[in-house]
Amino acid sequence: MQTDLSLEYAHPDELPPGHANEVRTPATLVEHFLREYSEPGDRVIDPFAGYGTTLTVADRLDREPYGIEYDADRVEYIEGQLETAEAVRHGDVLELEASWIPACDCCFTSPPFMWKDDERNPFENYGGESTYEAYLADIETAFTRLESVLHPDSAVIIDVANMKHEGEVVVTWDDDGDNDRDGNFGYGYDHSYCLVFRNRAE
Ligand SMILES: C[S@@+](CC[C@H](N)C(=O)[O-])C[C@H]1O[C@@H](n2cnc3c(N)ncnc32)[C@H](O)[C@@H]1O
Structure with missing residues (x-):
């Protein structure tokens, strides 16, 4: 498995007015993983479907798309993009x-994220209140429930x-062509994280 990818950040479709700046997963990223971990005819699920990037890419690659989405406007947008509402x-x-969706072969998803000190609930589109501990528990519940609609051995990406946060730097290496993509020392050595600490003031 390649441990670093460099992909174009682009979307094939424009979002409707009022949604233009919402976060979406680039189609290039979804396509890379669906090609690697699913076959034509497979059922692909995204339990945090958003504007449907996973579903539309899956559809284009002749996979059968399924998704769940909390936000009604996004659901409506996806329905306009796909022939199978x-x-x-x-x-x-x-x-x-399990009764919601037939068993799927592959999952690609991007869950809602939370800053550790945020108090809004990502699982209610940042509407209600939550804590980071509750968020982690919800993530666990979501992926446990997802298991009920996945075939054993399905890939979940x-x-x-x-x-x-301040103090963390990700380093990727320019490739001069001599270096294989696993890095000089093997798998995982193609990038580094630098954590920047400061000694506590007296
Ligand atoms: C990071 S976005 C996914 C973006 C998506 N990959 C795309 O390209 O449009 C996370 C999505 O999860 C949805 N979401 C949040 N809470 C949810 C819940 N409890 N159940 C289902 N979906 C939820 C949000 O509405 C949002 O659209």
């Missing part, structure tokens, strides 16, 4: 049941933003 369900992944 039943592909997306308006609902809360924390209540996901989770795109997780690295919510960097």
Whole structure:
């Protein structure tokens, strides 16, 4: 497995007015993983479907798309993008049941993120209140429920933003062509994290 990717940050479609600056997963990223971890005809699920990037890429690659999305406007947007309206369900992944969706072969998803000191609830689109501990518990519930709609051995790819705080630097290496993509010392050595600490003031 390649441990670093350099992809174009682009979306094939424009979002409607009022949504233009919302966060979406680039289609290039979804396509890379669906090509690697699923086959034509497979069922692909995104339990945090958003504006449907996973579903539309899956559809284009001849996979059968399924999604769950909390936000009604986003569900409506996805329905306009796909011919199979039943592909997306308006609902809360924390209540996901096996009867909602046929068993799937692959999952690509990008969950809602939370800063550790945020007090809003990402699982209610930052509407209600939450804590970081409750958020982690909700993440666990969501992925436990997801398991009920996945075939054993399905690949689950989770795109997780690295919510960097001050003091963390990610280093990637320019490749001069001699270096294989696993890095000089093997798998995982193609990038580094530098953590910057400061001695406590007296
Ligand atoms: C990071 S976005 C996903 C973006 C998506 N990959 C795309 O390209 O549009 C996370 C999505 O999870 C949805 N979400 C938040 N809480 C949810 C819940 N409880 N159940 C289902 N979806 C939820 C949000 O509305 C948001 O659209």
